[in-house]
Amino acid sequence: EQLRRWQELTINQGFDPSLFSMANSATCIWHHDDPRISFAAIRPGQLISGVNVSNGELKMPPNLYLERIFSVCSEIADVRFVKKDQSLSYGASERMPEDGYVATLPFGYNDGWLRRMQKSSVIINGKRMPIIGRITMDQTMVKLDRKYPIGTRVTLIGKDGGE
CATH class of the missing domain: 2.40.37.10 (Lyase, Ornithine Decarboxylase; Chain A, domain 1)
Structure with a gap:
């Protein structure tokens, strides 16, 4: 539903939805293979600091290793x-x-x-x-x-x- 609304909003504003992205940290990790989502731009947020953005509620994919880089x-x-x-x-x-x-x-x-x-x-x-x-x-x-x-x-x- 969120994806549908995002695409509807961008199209109604005259934008090409493939050029805009709703890809935040969680989307990058757990939905990176969804062909409906554009990754033309992403908002990695706390992911760049090595933080599991689900606070540990979701397991990290086996091919992604995060390490906190700040203290x-x-x-x-x-x-x-x-x-x-x-x-x-x-x-x-x-x-x-x-x-x-x-x-x-x-x-x-x-x-x-x-x-x-x-x-x-x-x-x-x-x-x-x-x-x-x-x-x-x-x-x-x-x-x-x-x-x-x-x-x-x-x-x-x-x-x-x-x-």
């Missing part, structure tokens, strides 16, 4: 030893589950790291570390497996080691 990184700005049950972040929304180290990253919702990412993780030296406490406007706290030096690279999006 978002920060670094540890502060490290503190925190006792078990100590409240963390705004609203004391979480407590430290055990004695250990917590890092503060200078990266928060003002930078696009949404508060709903609170239960996700980051990667430090090839290991996943959980975000702990509420993400603030300009900071995120991470529970560490050991003490890391200030300035240690933290991967928020991308690869580090095997993660």
Whole structure:
């Protein structure tokens, strides 16, 4: 139906439908062999960054290998030893589950790291570390497996080691 409407629209505007395209990332991947679709121009979108645009809901064709080519990184700005049950972040929304180290990253919702990412993780030296406490406007706290030096690279999006 979408294809029919597109072709009708272009013809009604006096355009040759074969010269115009509705081929976005998903069309390029999963409908590339449909003879009704023109690929005179395409809009590859996030595909050029190596992202499966279906968020993993559709399997990639076996002949197409994607690799993410970008990352978002920060670094540890502060490290503190925190006792078990100590409240963390705004609203004391979480407590430290055990004695250990917590890092503060200078990266928060003002930078696009949404508060709903609170239960996700980051990667430090090839290991996943959980975000702990509420993400603030300009900071995120991470529970560490050991003490890391200030300035240690933290991967928020991308690869580090095997993660």
